[in-house]
Structures are given as structure tokens and as C-alpha cells.
Amino acid sequence: AQSVTQLGSHVSVSEGALVLLRCNYSSSVPPYLFWYVQYPNQGLQLLLKYTSAATLVKGINGFEAEFKKSETSFHLTKPSAHMSDAAEYFCAVRRGGGTSYGKLTFGQGTILTVHP
Amino acid sequence: KAGVTQTPRYLIKTRGQQVTLSCSPISGHRSVSWYQQTPGQGLQFLFEYFSETQRNKGNFPGRFSGRQFSNSRSEMNVSTLELGDSALYLCASSSQGTPSPTGELFFGEGSRLTVL
Numbered sequence: 001a002q003s004v005t006q007l008g009s010h011v012s013v014s015e016g017a018l019v020l021l022r023c024n025y026s027s028s029v030p031p032y033l034f035w036y037v038q039y040p041n042q043g044l045q046l047l048l049k050y051t052s053a054a055t056l057v058k059g060i061n062g063f064e065a066e067f068k069k070s071e072t073s074f075h076l077t078k079p080s081a082h083m084s085d086a087a088e089y090f091c092a093v094r095r096g097g098g099t100s101y102g103k104l105t106f107g108q109g110t111i112l113t114v115h116p
Numbered sequence: 117k118a119g120v121t122q123t124p125r126y127l128i129k130t131r132g133q134q135v136t137l138s139c140s141p142i143s144g145h146r147s148v149s150w151y152q153q154t155p156g157q158g159l160q161f162l163f164e165y166f167s168e169t170q171r172n173k174g175n176f177p178g179r180f181s182g183r184q185f186s187n188s189r190s191e192m193n194v195s196t197l198e199l200g201d202s203a204l205y206l207c208a209s210s211s212q213g214t215p216s217p218t219g220e221l222f223f224g225e226g227s228r229l230t231v232l
Contacts, residue, residue, distance in 0.1 A: 043223035044206065044221075046220050101216065103172050109158060
């Protein structure tokens with residue numbers, strides 16, 4: 001079975017500072033990994049996804065993530081935080097193989113606060 | 117292109133009642149998945165439908181059920197509501213063609229259910 005652990009339920013940064021949100025996964029097969037963002041009273045929006053094509057993945061809004069198999073990690077980073085980045089971020093894993101791809105296993109989420 | 121539409125957005129029910137939530141996927145998408153989001157348990161997979169067939173089911177009691185219609189619209193039903201069923205229920209759609217493990221899930225804004 002696959003699982004996801006997000007280290008830190010709350011992260012606070014100053015505007016312009018580096019954003020680092022941590023995600024570690026556990027999967028018995030090569031995983032497909034995703035980062036989603038959720039703004040208050042909204043659904044989830046995909047930031048980026050790892051599909052084994054490249055270990056460094058670039059997403060929307062200046063975010064990127066690096067897949068490190070040896071560390072079973074998929075941390076999300078952004079060089080310079082913006083006030084509009086304040087939201088909750090979810091790391092998710094999808095098991096490879098099979099035919100059912102609607103099931104993602106999500107981490108508990110990290111709330112990002114950006115201070116002026 | 118219209119996104120995933122969920123209705124109603126907000127609803128209040130009392131214990132013992134039942135509720136039906138509706139989801140209209142993105143035009144052309146054939147796969148619909150449902151998730152329950154609560155502060156304590158986070159995002160949990162309920163079930164997935166593809167071409168009117170349930171492909172996968174999460175670890176929820178039989179009070180939770182769903183179906184998909186020939187136009188890909190989906191409904192989920194919760195019978196004999198309990199206080200713990202209060203949650204944001206999210207619907208996601210994907211797969212214009214053959215489902216892919218790298219495919220993105222597109223989420224609606226959710227239906228927020230409060231059980232009193």
C-alpha cells in the first residue's frame with residue numbers, strides 16, 4: 001500500500017523568502033506523485049506531477065519539485081514566496097499499475113502562511 | 117470549457133436523514149471520483165466510476181453509495197446520516213480517453229455537508 005507523509009502541518013515564511021514544503025512517500029511500486037493546492041472554500045488545483053519522465057518537475061505559479069528515489073521524497077519549492085501563495089498544499093501518490101486511476105492517497109496537508 | 121460542477125454547494129441535514137450530492141464532470145471526461153475531506157481524517161477516497169461502472173471503492177461503510185449515469189454525471193448518496201459525516205465532499209473528473217496513471221484529476225469546489 002502507498003502512503004504520503006507531509007512534514008509540518010503549518011509553514012510560515014516571509015514574502016520573498018524560499019518556500020519548502022516536505023513530502024515523503026511510501027510505495028511498493030514506482031509511484032506517480034502530485035502536488036495540489038487548495039484555497040479557502042475551493043477545490044484542489046494541480047500544481048505539478050511526477051510521471052518518471054524527469055526528476056525535476058516544474059509546475060504552475062513558479063513551483064517545482066524534485067523526485068528523489070533514494071530519499072523517497074518529493075519536496076515542493078518556490079524560490080520567492082508571494083502573498084497569493086498562502087493556501088493549503090497537499091502531496092498525493094497514485095499507485096502505478098492496474099486500471100483504476102481515480103484513487104489518490106493524500107498527505108495530511110501543509111498550510112502555508114506568507115507574512116508581508 | 118466548464119469545470120467540474122458540484123451541487124449543492126452547502127447543505128444542512130439532521131442525523132438519520134439521507135443526502136444526495138451531484139457532480140457534473142468536465143465535458144468529455146468519463147471518470148469520476150469522490151473524496152471526503154474532514155479536518156481530522158484529511159482527504160479520503162470514497163469511490164471511482166468509469167463508464168457507469170464502479171472501478172474502485174474506499175474504506176467507507178455501506179451507507180455511502182454512488183452511481184454514474186450514461187452522460188458521465190455522478191451522484192453519491194449517504195443514508196442514515198451521522199454527525200461524523202459532516203465534511204466537504206469533493207468530486208473529481210479525468211480521462212477523456214483511456215485512463216492513464218499520469219492523468220490529472222480535476223476537482224470541483226465541493227459540497228459542504230453539515231449534519232446536526
